[in-house]
Amino acid sequence: MTSLEYIFHPRSIALVGASDNAFNPATIMFLEPLKKFGYTGDIFPVNPNASTVSGLTAYPTVRDIPGPVDHVICAIPASSTRQLLEDCIAKGVKVFHMYTSGFSEIGVHDMGRLQDELVQIARKGGIRIIGPNCMGLYYPKLGISFCPTFPEESGSVGLIAQSGSYSLLVTIGAASRGVRFSKVVSYGNASDINECDLLEYLADDPETDIIAGYIEGTSDGHRLKKVLAEAAGKKPVILVKKGGTAAGTRGASSHTGALAGDDKVWDALIRQSGAIRVPDLEQMIDLLVTFQFMPLPQGKDAVVIGIGGGPSVRAADDCERGGLKLPPIPEDMVAELRRYAPTAGSMLRNPVDVGKMHIDWDPVIKTFTDWGQTDMFIWQIAPDIEPFEENSFIRQFCIDQRARFLQEFIKSGKPLAVAVHTAESRFALSILDITRNECVKHKVPFYTSVYSAARAISQFIDWNRRHSGLP
């Protein structure tokens, strides 16, 4: 098996089915991003009914394109794909990415057979198929993207996703919290290039430090087991395997035609490989954020700094449920904190609730960070309990205080995570967004709850303990 490296380095890309229609997916999701992300190869729209698309010269067929074409994105109806594939082989195309859906996943026999035929044609013609029924490649380093709002910067997370939606949801969600990607491959029905090929590739990819995968099924459990174990021996591998319940299995089959299989078998396979299985994308994003931004804590003792009594009680429960411990703060530290935080409304145990945002934070933060007996700090913000929406002076004051608090804490160098305690109101959602951006700026891990923070950080510590012998 040749390395898949070359699929990420096309000298030119043709978009078959692109048009100037406002809803044309090939134009919105592929062509425009190539331009926006600064792809330096040639971009060739292919459309027999247009002379230009998005200002670029369009060609009636792939064969009419002057010069070499390495990569073709197929966004035409399934019934026309065989002819197109044959054209591509004649043209010397190397990768045939089928955005087109309506093959094995729809459960109609003829279309499943057509998919099989396409694979046979491709194998004979020496061309690789990505898909069908998928979004293809996001490789920001080369300016290749399948979404206009993905980050243009590169990072070190490699993601493969059988679901196009999940490739978008994980990338957009993790990117919102600062995670950046080396490569993302949405591989759909896996008719040719499959999860095993891609995991094998990412395991050896020097641009990828962390591997994430959303899988609905496999056609080769033995190879997957071997490949997963190899990948997980080299890098953290975080997996979502979907289609567990009866309805989910039916859904997965309907979605990518995958053989979903028995969930317990999958669970054992993933656990034995050393990969981390998470139930869904939120936890995948939490772990990506953690592996990317959290300095490794020495142990599981945390101090939670929060505002509000009820949320602090909850934070205690949530930390323990998530696998962390909250050691009580010693009396001399309580006495020290009490000098700066007013008694009323403050709970100076652990979680620590200093009662209000508008205190002098400098000595308080210093007291925290000077204390050597904790492994990490979790700062909980709860914007819905500071509902001063209508007072713009107070709102700005709180936003500024939070930003300063974060910066002062970062200076100390202690492992720090920020977690939001529920954000429901429009006001709270805006504070969530502002605080998140502040965390992204300072490379601080950000979570949507203390529980998810505690769970991810605890898994992260466990993983490091298990893999401490890793290169």
Next chain:
Amino acid sequence: MTSLEYIFHPRSIALVGASDNAFNPATIMFLEPLKKFGYTGDIFPVNPNASTVSGLTAYPTVRDIPGPVDHVICAIPASSTRQLLEDCIAKGVKVFHMYTSGFSEIGVHDMGRLQDELVQIARKGGIRIIGPNCMGLYYPKLGISFCPTFPEESGSVGLIAQSGSYSLLVTIGAASRGVRFSKVVSYGNASDINECDLLEYLADDPETDIIAGYIEGTSDGHRLKKVLAEAAGKKPVILVKKGGTAAGTRGASSHTGALAGDDKVWDALIRQSGAIRVPDLEQMIDLLVTFQFMPLPQGKDAVVIGIGGGPSVRAADDCERGGLKLPPIPEDMVAELRRYAPTAGSMLRNPVDVGKMHIDWDPVIKTFTDWGQTDMFIWQIAPDIEPFEENSFIRQFCIDQRARFLQEFIKSGKPLAVAVHTAESRFALSILDITRNECVKHKVPFYTSVYSAARAISQFIDWNRRHSGLP
């Protein structure tokens, strides 16, 4: 025990400790809301160092106020509260709401003793204490509020919360999804008026149809058991009991001085009473939304309409995990749908994924709603997979389509819920907010995930089955 009705009908309210300082909580959280919400009684700021507060005449002490004072909000340091309470008794005040904290909850013996002394003084003087360490009353019908951003309209949910933060979080969170409240009482340390008094009152309150409670502990388990069973026999009662883990118990004690007790005992007590226990406020809000807005489905069969293959697979899992069933859609209905929805990218099973937003929805919706074999529809939106942020034309088109879809569906009269499949990006958060407001406008239950929708709706159906003999 006299009914607590009178505590909600003060002819006048004095705010002790209010000032014109921008951060003064008495002014921000109590005085300004009274003005904004149109409280028609007299409002008397009390501050020996100011002649006016927020434009109203201020008085040096409660005794100096001309005319009767029914309700006093105490927002001065704990050490001065005894004198104030004595002044209030002399003045004939009926309710003494202690926003002031720093009593039994801080674990300092002297302050716990002071709290006990205040209660003894109050009992002798014929005055009731709410708190200390709490937000007091929200009674929108009379224009009484402890938060400027609460709704001014009244509703039928009565909420009691031992935590001031939770009283804000639940009210703001549920209000964001359209829930309106009859009365909210944040009762803090429960030194005098406690959870039993309040549950007893709400059980008989004709303005309250649904009762919600956040409790950290009780001083009278036997009475609570009796009161809860009575209340739950009359109305749905939804409870959060916090302080379960060791750290949580420590936190709860530190928070309101509550005796948190063994979680299993609490679990049995609540279950036997017929109330619904939920682990936290998100599920409480989900249930309030459901009891308020969801028409009772005849059974647990749901059709999920979604966009995106991966999210649809997940929706199937999540519905089953949450307690609903997804019956397969019959072949003739699939054939009918296929006439209007393009084959490519559509999964016409259940969940139904029609592939794109820009189809002709009218016949599709009619096909759904004409089908008699489902008990409800759950419409899943996933704004992060329609990331056309940069194309304002498409964005507006999708927003308009979603609004129309909702309206067309509502016309059919079938039970409908709307659920968001993860909203992480700033763009998705804004779509969440827009869709939520559309749901609020049309009184459609809105959830932040299919799982939480399924869980709440399933609990709602179970509750109705158990209580079908209710008056």
